[in-house]
Amino acid sequence: MFKLYSKGCEYALRALTYAASQSGNGRFQARDVCEKVDIPESFTRKVFQALTQGGFLQAVRGPGGGYELTRSPEQITLLDVIEAVEGQDTFEHCVLGFPECGGKHPCPLHETWSKAKKQLMAQLEHRTLQDLADSTTRKKRRAFVSGA
Amino acid sequence: MFKLYSKGCEYALRALTYAASQSGNGRFQARDVCEKVDIPESFTRKVFQALTQGGFLQAVRGPGGGYELTRSPEQITLLDVIEAVEGQDTFEHCVLGFPECGGKHPCPLHETWSKAKKQLMAQLEHRTLQDLADSTTRKKRRAFVSGA
């Protein structure tokens, strides 16, 4: 089945989007954010650990601690998050599984897929965590104003 | 990690592309084609069974038997094969895992993903098994002519 990214990555996107939408110093706690966006805490913690080791998040221990983004949300694209979680080469594998697929020995789908991939990645590079955070916040504000 | 489709679907595409590239009555045997394109036979047989039950292939038992495509290769797009193996709804799931994601309650990524998906599916609908078969045949002929 089709998968744009793993579950861990999905959780990371949801969690970080929520974190970015919160006003304040930008610090968030794993427990809190997982509860808020309704994703499995233990599992997501592992993803946070990986993002920390990858230099994407900074961990702060002890009371009042949590995580902080090392860049501001408007400087982080979806592709950044995806590649941080999945590795830089997620989109690089030959879709027909030809080990030799490449410039010199392209598989029959190489050109087609290259084109599709380019368009896909352009979309993912185009939007930032801040964009996503804004769109959720807007929605909530609309609901609030309309009394829903 | 990113996956355009499952292993089974990858094998189906490779096998059917090979089958389409063969001259003759269009009948092929599981054992033969799996050997030729170097994919696991037992596993791929299951995929063939599914494609048969889905009306995509016709099975012929006994000596000289095998499978036949129920449509000609130039009438079968990559998207056809993918949806036949993976189900019609492979590309329909919300990428952020929001159960409510849809026209009325779009997730923050809904628009972005819809656009990317449309472009992706356009690519997959554009090429047929015959196209893929032709490109592999052309390559072989080139190699033959050039003496490689």
Added chain:
DNA sequence: TGATTAGTGGACCTTTCTATCCACTATTAT
């Protein structure tokens, strides 16, 4: 110093996907 808070790292379990095996049925040829 001791209690509390919050992230860490490793072991372990469950589910899904991938893969193999084998007895069985249908078909053809001798």
Added chain:
DNA sequence: ATAATAGTGGATAGAAAGGTCCACTAATCA
């Protein structure tokens, strides 16, 4: 009829992804 061929269906095994638990460390506060 019998043997050989080719797909079928079910059981089962192995690998990877998804998920949980718990003892531990670091930091803060009383």
